Amino acid sequence: xxxxxxxxxxxxxxxxxxxxxxxxxxxxxxxxxxxxxxxxxxxxxxxxxxxxxxxxxxxxxxxxxxxxxxxxxxxxxxxxxxxxxxxxxxxxxxxxxxxxxxxxxxxxxxxxxxxxxxxxxxxxxxxxxxxxxxxxxxxxxxxxxxxxxxxxxxxxxxxxxxxxxxxxxxxxxxxxxxxxxxxxxxxxxxxxxxxxxxxxxxxxxxxxxxxxxxxxxxxxxxxxxxxxxxxxxxxxxxxxxxxxxxxxxxxxxxxxxxxxxxxxxxxxxxxxxxxxxxxxxxxxxxxxxxxxxxxxxxxxxxxxxxxxxxxxxxxxxxxxxxxxxxxxxxxxxxxxxxxxxxxxxxxxxxxxxxxxxxxxxxxxxxxxxxxxxxxxxxxxxxxxxxxxxxxxxxxxxxxxxxxxxxxxxxxxxxxxxxxxxxxxxxxxxxxxxxxxxxxxxxxxxxxxxxxxxxxxxxxxxxxxxxxxx
Amino acid sequence: xxxxxxxxxxxxxxxxxxxxxxxxxxxxxxxxxxxxxxxxxxxxxxxxxxxxxxxxxxxxxxxxxxxxxxxxxxxxxxxxxxxxxxxxxxxxxxxxxxxxxxxxxxxxxxxxxxxxxxxxxxxxxxxxxxxxxxxxxxxxxxxxxxxxxxxxxxxxxxxxxxxxxxxxxxxxxxxxxxxxxxxxxxxxxxxxxxxxxxxxxxxxxxxx
Ligand code: SF4
Numbered sequence: 001x002x003x004x005x006x007x008x009x010x011x012x013x014x015x016x017x018x019x020x021x022x023x024x025x026x027x028x029x030x031x032x033x034x035x036x037x038x039x040x041x042x043x044x045x046x047x048x049x050x051x052x053x054x055x056x057x058x059x060x061x062x063x064x065x066x067x068x069x070x071x072x073x074x075x076x077x078x079x080x081x082x083x084x085x086x087x088x089x090x091x092x093x094x095x096x097x098x099x100x101x102x103x104x105x106x107x108x109x110x111x112x113x114x115x116x117x118x119x120x121x122x123x124x125x126x127x128x129x130x131x132x133x134x135x136x137x138x139x140x141x142x143x144x145x146x147x148x149x150x151x152x153x154x155x156x157x158x159x160x161x162x163x164x165x166x167x168x169x170x171x172x173x174x175x176x177x178x179x180x181x182x183x184x185x186x187x188x189x190x191x192x193x194x195x196x197x198x199x200x201x202x203x204x205x206x207x208x209x210x211x212x213x214x215x216x217x218x219x220x221x222x223x224x225x226x227x228x229x230x231x232x233x234x235x236x237x238x239x240x241x242x243x244x245x246x247x248x249x250x251x252x253x254x255x256x257x258x259x260x261x262x263x264x265x266x267x268x269x270x271x272x273x274x275x276x277x278x279x280x281x282x283x284x285x286x287x288x289x290x291x292x293x294x295x296x297x298x299x300x301x302x303x304x305x306x307x308x309x310x311x312x313x314x315x316x317x318x319x320x321x322x323x324x325x326x327x328x329x330x331x332x333x334x335x336x337x338x339x340x341x342x343x344x345x346x347x348x349x350x351x352x353x354x355x356x357x358x359x360x361x362x363x364x365x366x367x368x369x370x371x372x373x374x375x376x377x378x379x380x381x382x383x384x385x386x387x388x389x390x391x392x393x394x395x396x397x398x399x400x401x402x403x404x405x406x407x408x409x410x411x412x413x414x415x416x417x418x419x420x421x422x423x424x425x426x427x428x429x430x431x432x433x434x435x436x437x438x439x440x441x442x443x444x445x446x447x448x449x450x451x452x453x454x455x456x457x458x459x460x461x462x463x464x465x466x467x468x469x
Numbered sequence: 470x471x472x473x474x475x476x477x478x479x480x481x482x483x484x485x486x487x488x489x490x491x492x493x494x495x496x497x498x499x500x501x502x503x504x505x506x507x508x509x510x511x512x513x514x515x516x517x518x519x520x521x522x523x524x525x526x527x528x529x530x531x532x533x534x535x536x537x538x539x540x541x542x543x544x545x546x547x548x549x550x551x552x553x554x555x556x557x558x559x560x561x562x563x564x565x566x567x568x569x570x571x572x573x574x575x576x577x578x579x580x581x582x583x584x585x586x587x588x589x590x591x592x593x594x595x596x597x598x599x600x601x602x603x604x605x606x607x608x609x610x611x612x613x614x615x616x617x618x619x620x621x622x623x624x625x626x627x628x629x630x631x632x633x634x635x636x637x638x639x640x641x642x643x644x645x646x647x648x649x650x651x652x653x654x655x656x657x658x659x660x661x662x663x664x665x666x667x668x669x670x671x672x673x674x675x676x677x
Contacts, residue, residue: 022636027662039510079508130555146557148586156652195549230578251671259671411504432499439522
């Protein structure tokens with residue numbers, strides 16, 4: 001059993017009781033909600049005649065269903081309008097702070113909370129969304145929950161949960177030029193498998209992690225869930241503290257010093273004990289692309305789609321399903337596979353640094369005429385910052401459509417969807433069958449820089465050939 | 470569809486009924502219920518749309534469309550079932566189609582806890598046993614009597630030692646899986662915790 005890791009410290013601090021059945025009752029320090037997984041929870045409160053216990057500890061925004069081409073109200077899609085209206089009503093009724101469209105702070109919940117300074121070290125954070133693991137980048141313990149648990153958090157600010165085991169993923173050396181956090185995390189998921197993390201929290205550590213910016217660290221923790229780990233985190237350091245400082249909801253004045261002292265005490269002890277430790281050599285990783293229907297089915301850009309015989313028995317069933325669904329052949333190079341749609345956005349890679357890197361690749365170039373390309377900033381703040389830097393212009397000049405913030409084609413609940421069996425190069429996090437809105441649509445996950453390169457060439461390309469990085 | 474849906478309540482100790490087999494590893498929640506069906510403010514009508522895209526692709530030969538399975542309530546799956554998105558819509562859709570228990574090789578974490586939260590026990594069995602049961606199901610009707618007290622599933626000529634986490638098993642037997650009231654009983658402890666946590670005081674700006 002793990003001991004003295006950040007996970008242990010934060011868990012123990014938030015433990016309210018041991019429940020009769022043997023699980024722990026955990027206090028949730030910050031609860032984030034959005035329009036898709038909260039309405040039924042509020043409905044259940046009403047049915048049971050319950051109130052929201054600590055309305056100040058819940059914060060709302062709207063992201064999944066918002067259109068990105070025209071955000072004027074009412075939305076054209078009636079159902080989407082009904083969902084945002086329900087959230088507005090619930091927040092008003094229960095006095096929950098809501099960052100709505102036009103507030104300047106709306107966006108994908110996992111982009112918004114960190115940029116507002118809501119996400120802080122040492123907190124427990126829950127949200128009805130599996131990519132809540134993102135917030136672990138700040139040394140918080142953050143995990144996705146279902147709607148019934150959203151109800152429980154609203155009613156009691158606690159949930160019932162079994163303590164997770166802790167696996168440290170030690171990343172040695174540094175990423176090479178043109179290789180990004182997205183490549184690292186895809187590589188980790190490929191090495192460990194999509195279900196290795198079940199029952200675990202992942203602690204990402206080592207020189208390669210230390211060297212990452214906060215936004216890159218968010219990309220890593222974001223995809224913990226794709227490796228099966230409900231929660232992923234990184235011990236906080238000066239980068240973490242500097243990122244939070246002066247943000248809207250960051251501790252101010254005399255609170256700042258106290259917060260800092262406490263945050264510094266949280267990191268895993270040098271002699272802490274892990275349930276498991278895995279080592280990864282970051283310097284060996286190349287730009288990485290998925291070829292199949294799970295985020296674990298990825299290869300480096302210079303490699304070929306694996307042959308059935310090269311896979312372990314457990315991976316064969318899904319590989320066969322993937323060959324068929326993707327209509328790719330085992331042994332085929334991933335490079336040069338034609339793409340028809342390019343999408344930059346999502347809570348994995350829709351932040352300002354992602355847009356900057358993609359714009360750098362695109363500057364002065366044109367998107368291939370066979371490609372529909374669009375960029376969806378992760379939040380209103382990201383969009384505004386990008387506009388100030390003139391990034392929107394670079395994107396538009398190259399042939400990318402510039403959209404309003406939201407989840408968009410990461411899960412295609414709005415009108416941004418693949419058509420038929422189109423192949424998309426996507427900076428998002430899931431390549432599941434049908435994920436991007438067409439039951440036969442095909443998704444290749446990669447870094448935003450790689451998406452930009454694919455957009456220019458109209459096929460999967462090695463971004464390292466594009467720029468002097 | 471079938472008889473009117475009524476959600477489980479209180480203690481759950483027995484689930485008896487027909488099995489339905491669904492073959493495949495890493496079946497994610499996007500496949501169980503595609504995102505377009507999440508555009509709803511209630512779970513009521515999700516049952517009809519479970520596995521919608523897979524069912525369309527298979528044009529009537531998907532297990533959830535086969536006439537012989539229409540009364541099945543115990544779902545038999547392979548490994549890492551329910552991975553991906555945390556949407557509770559997935560187990561809700563299964564439940565509203567008629568599923569009351571799931572037996573599989575392994576389950577994704579969030580899916581597993583969502584199932585507990587809505588009263589669907591998930592059990593595990595080794596790969597080999599699952600494959601045997603799935604084979605059997607494909608050829609004939611399999612009725613199982615699941616006994617949570619003893620972690621057993623029995624049929625006419627079969628007894629299976631199905632596994633379930635001890636804490637989870639107790640939650641079903643005691644009714645504690647329906648967590649809200651259990652959690653709220655500790656109101657004083659919750660208030661104390663709120664007052665003790667260092668960071669609550671750091672963030673005076675959170676209130677409206
Ligand atoms: S961007 Fe995608 S993964 Fe992230 S919260 Fe939105 S839908 Fe979920």
